[in-house]
Amino acid sequence: MTPLVSIQGLSVAFGGAPVLRGIELTLQKGEALGLVGESGSGKSVTWLAALGLLPRHAKVSGSVRLDGRELLGAAASELDRIRGGRIAMIFQDPASALNPVLTIRKQLCEALALHRDLSGEAVKAEALRLLGLVGIPDAARRLSAYPHEFSGGQVQRIMIAMALAGNPDLLIADEPTTALDATIQAQILELLSTIRREMNMAMVLISHDLGVVAENCDRVAVMYAGRIVEQAPANQLFADPLHPYAQGLIGALPPLDGPRRRLIAIPGTVPDPAQMPDGCAFAPRCALAAEACGATAPTLAPIADDRAVACIRAEASRRALLGIAAE
Amino acid sequence: MSAPLVEVSAISRSYSMRSGMFGRATAVHAVDGVSLSIPKGETLGLVGESGSGKSTTGRIVLGLEPPDRGDVRFDGKPMAALGTQAWRTQRARMQMIFQDPLGALDRRLPVASQIREPLDIHGIGTVAEREDRVRELLRAVELTPAHGARYPGALSGGQRQRIVLARALATKPDFLVCDEPVSALDVSIQAQVVNLLCDLQARLSLTLLFISHDLRVIRQISTIVAVMYLGRIVEIGSADDLFARPEHPYTQALVSASPAPGRRSAGRIVLSGDPPNPAARPNGCAFHPRCPRALARCASEVPVLSAIGDGRQVACHLVTGPHVQTRDAA
Numbered sequence: 001m002t003p004l005v006s007i008q009g010l011s012v013a014f015g016g017a018p019v020l021r022g023i024e025l026t027l028q029k030g031e032a033l034g035l036v037g038e039s040g041s042g043k044s045v046t047w048l049a050a051l052g053l054l055p056r057h058a059k060v061s062g063s064v065r066l067d068g069r070e071l072l073g074a075a076a077s078e079l080d081r082i083r084g085g086r087i088a089m090i091f092q093d094p095a096s097a098l099n100p101v102l103t104i105r106k107q108l109c110e111a112l113a114l115h116r117d118l119s120g121e122a123v124k125a126e127a128l129r130l131l132g133l134v135g136i137p138d139a140a141r142r143l144s145a146y147p148h149e150f151s152g153g154q155v156q157r158i159m160i161a162m163a164l165a166g167n168p169d170l171l172i173a174d175e176p177t178t179a180l181d182a183t184i185q186a187q188i189l190e191l192l193s194t195i196r197r198e199m200n201m202a203m204v205l206i207s208h209d210l211g212v213v214a215e216n217c218d219r220v221a222v223m224y225a226g227r228i229v230e231q232a233p234a235n236q237l238f239a240d241p242l243h244p245y246a247q248g249l250i251g252a253l254p255p256l257d258g259p260r261r262r263l264i265a266i267p268g269t270v271p272d273p274a275q276m277p278d279g280c281a282f283a284p285r286c287a288l289a290a291e292a293c294g295a296t297a298p299t300l301a302p303i304a305d306d307r308a309v310a311c312i313r314a315e316a317s318r319r320a321l322l323g324i325a326a327e
Numbered sequence: 328m329s330a331p332l333v334e335v336s337a338i339s340r341s342y343s344m345r346s347g348m349f350g351r352a353t354a355v356h357a358v359d360g361v362s363l364s365i366p367k368g369e370t371l372g373l374v375g376e377s378g379s380g381k382s383t384t385g386r387i388v389l390g391l392e393p394p395d396r397g398d399v400r401f402d403g404k405p406m407a408a409l410g411t412q413a414w415r416t417q418r419a420r421m422q423m424i425f426q427d428p429l430g431a432l433d434r435r436l437p438v439a440s441q442i443r444e445p446l447d448i449h450g451i452g453t454v455a456e457r458e459d460r461v462r463e464l465l466r467a468v469e470l471t472p473a474h475g476a477r478y479p480g481a482l483s484g485g486q487r488q489r490i491v492l493a494r495a496l497a498t499k500p501d502f503l504v505c506d507e508p509v510s511a512l513d514v515s516i517q518a519q520v521v522n523l524l525c526d527l528q529a530r531l532s533l534t535l536l537f538i539s540h541d542l543r544v545i546r547q548i549s550t551i552v553a554v555m556y557l558g559r560i561v562e563i564g565s566a567d568d569l570f571a572r573p574e575h576p577y578t579q580a581l582v583s584a585s586p587a588p589g590r591r592s593a594g595r596i597v598l599s600g601d602p603p604n605p606a607a608r609p610n611g612c613a614f615h616p617r618c619p620r621a622l623a624r625c626a627s628e629v630p631v632l633s634a635i636g637d638g639r640q641v642a643c644h645l646v647t648g649p650h651v652q653t654r655d656a657a
Contacts, residue, residue: 038513038516152602154601183580183581183597186580186595209586211587249515254521254543256542256546260546263547267519269516
């Protein structure tokens, strides 16, 4: 089966500082992929680069294919059809993505006119359907409202409606619930997963929240300093993380039940892209780092069906983890 | 349980808000009849969504804002009037930490001199003693004197929050109000700061009021947890017990909304309706329009926070008497 999206060796540098260093990633049709990592790890840049949304001075290389067709360096007219059409994106701050002086109807109809062969009444009917689909009550009346008349959760629903306007095959949700309160976050995540199932749409969920990703994705890729360090089915990653960084992220999360334990903090901070260490970028913070870790950067190597890890100490770290668990 | 260091009784605070330039002013009840008691050396976690009044409560407790009604007692004494000498003395014993460390630091001053500033203001020690104290504080937050010579812009988010913490500890306070201190930090850095706070609290026997929207962080650091909704406390209890057996429907929804690795979203309580608006608080129980189990009574009568045993207090018409397992009954 041809994957929906296939990214190979994607690298991005800003002014000589590498922020993405060879991303390898594939996404099947209808799949939900989670991307986790700390700020600056390259989660968002991966997709901004793939869609040609980075500023001109960014140096982008590698390959991004949608249904086998290369996107990097594609003509602007082709990218215009793909962005918002086949691939839609929603962001953390929905309020700034809407135009404050236009009604919701105008903005929804604009997206529909761009990506669907609809006109006149059909556009308005479709706008109404979309607004109802994302659960805005009293949709017919609310179409003539302006963005500021909606709450934060509702604005994110409207952004989702706009993203769905082009019937996308892939929705990239970049921290879609980070700015929302917990009970509203639960609503939006439920809406996203319902829509995804009904439309058989693939989704990339970018989040710093491991819990959000674990619950809403089939597969998870963990990013660190511009690379994918581990990739696994969601349940396996959280039950049995292999990369020391993935283990660290999970250990750093305070538990919500069971006995309270001291959090396992990862010492130090993320390296500066301008001064990336030789070898494995995580080695300076890694408790298991060996001499070889500082020499060459490990590549993402498959270790089982659908699992891959970029760590030469993966076996040792797994043993260490099991040893701790056995005590 | 030791004597309370901070005692808050029935504080209320409202602001007037105008909609539009000529609109009528409406009262926004940010905090409405909140009572809290924090025993010496313990941490009270205040959790709630935006607009629930948790930050306003923190500011009133510190005396940064006067309450309209009710009072705050610190170490058995009422809070001194704002700006007086007695207030200054009292304020040296209580400090605050905010979410955004960069906003709390002066970008044009090396951080060591910012840590020293409270000592200068309160006239504590000689110049040499102050320098020693700054080095000691930097060590306490696991930084080196070299970090002290830097400007805030040259430090990472986690390091800046440590500097803010060091500065807050400079006057050897007994009481610390932390308002979302780790919310802006990445998970791995958040864990460093949470561990540090726990260590410092134990070592210096600090009393903490810890405000956060993050249930996990709240549970990790608190001994007692209070849940706020639209300016009122809806449930209060011991940290372990409260999250294991939430009684108020709102607390139940909050706990259920908190995503956890290794758990699928099946069985989650997803609340309908919008986040609460403090300017248009519903009558009766403020939570009733979103409550999956609301009764007719909930729309008219305000439920009172009442004890149900084991140190738990709940403000809900559905939860009555000691040890009633309402969740099983529903």
